[in-house]
Amino acid sequence: xxxxALWLTLRLASATTAILLIVALPLAWWIASGRGLARxxxxxxxxxxxxxxxxxxxxxxxxxxxxxxAPGRILIRLLGHPLAFSFSGLLVGSLLYSLPxxxxxxxxGFAAVDRGFVExxxxxxxxxxxxxxxxxxxxxxxxxxxxxxxTFTHTVGEFGVVLMLGGNIPGSTRTLSISLYDLVxxxxxxxxxxxxxxxxxxAIIALLLVYLxxxxxxxxxADIVR
Numbered sequence: 001x002x003x004x005a006l007w008l009t010l011r012l013a014s015a016t017t018a019i020l021l022i023v024a025l026p027l028a029w030w031i032a033s034g035r036g037l038a039r040x041x042x043x044x045x046x047x048x049x050x051x052x053x054x055x056x057x058x059x060x061x062x063x064x065x066x067x068x069x070a071p072g073r074i075l076i077r078l079l080g081h082p083l084a085f086s087f088s089g090l091l092v093g094s095l096l097y098s099l100p101x102x103x104x105x106x107x108x109g110f111a112a113v114d115r116g117f118v119e120x121x122x123x124x125x126x127x128x129x130x131x132x133x134x135x136x137x138x139x140x141x142x143x144x145x146x147x148x149x150x151t152f153t154h155t156v157g158e159f160g161v162v163l164m165l166g167g168n169i170p171g172s173t174r175t176l177s178i179s180l181y182d183l184v185x186x187x188x189x190x191x192x193x194x195x196x197x198x199x200x201x202x203a204i205i206a207l208l209l210v211y212l213x214x215x216x217x218x219x220x221x222a223d224i225v226r
Contacts, residue, residue, distance in 0.1 A: 005179040013155040016094040020102035028106035058164025101150040109143025153206040
């Protein structure tokens with residue numbers, strides 16, 4: 001296995017998961033807290049990477065972050081280099097491509113929280129942030145863990161966006177999925193099999209954790225704001 005690619009993949013997945021959880025918590029809570037056109041539109045935008053070919057998303061990000069677009073030229077002036085074909089560019093692509101895997105489990109978990117607990121906490125003087133952190137999150141902790149696992153696992157398995165936006169630069173943009181592709185292209189099927197098997201075992205373990213989580217959900221229903 002390409003350990004340099006493994007380390008880069010783990011860095012990318014960890015950074016993506018950490019940033020997306022910070023973004024997804026308030027966004028999912030806002031979406032789950034009501035109805036309306038704005039919330040429906042937000043859900044549609046969040047879910048877009050689920051149905052959009054990753055190469056399409058990668059292409060538009062490549063154009064947007066490159067020197068041919070106004071935002072790309074602004075970023076180049078600010079950073080001194082383009083984001084495309086860099087680890088930072090991969091991170092931007094991963095954040096967008098894995099967004100639904102972070103938000104949707106949280107929306108489902110937040111929507112299942114008994115509104116009576118939320119209203120009681122608000123009636124006792126808790127602000128929206130305290131309600132979210134002290135009431136909603138403890139009751140939806142299984143959804144939070146599911147969100148983190150799915151986001152991390154999905155980022156580990158990214159290929160199309162990574163290839164379009166980052167290319168194949170060792171130590172900078174070559175992730176495990178790109179390394180696997182290279183091994184197959186080179187005809188090194190033994191090494192490709194080891195990499196593919198490792199990725200498959202990791203995915204199975206992650207999914208087992210996700211499907212085992214529901215039995216722990218009931219334990220969080222008693223935690224409310226004191």
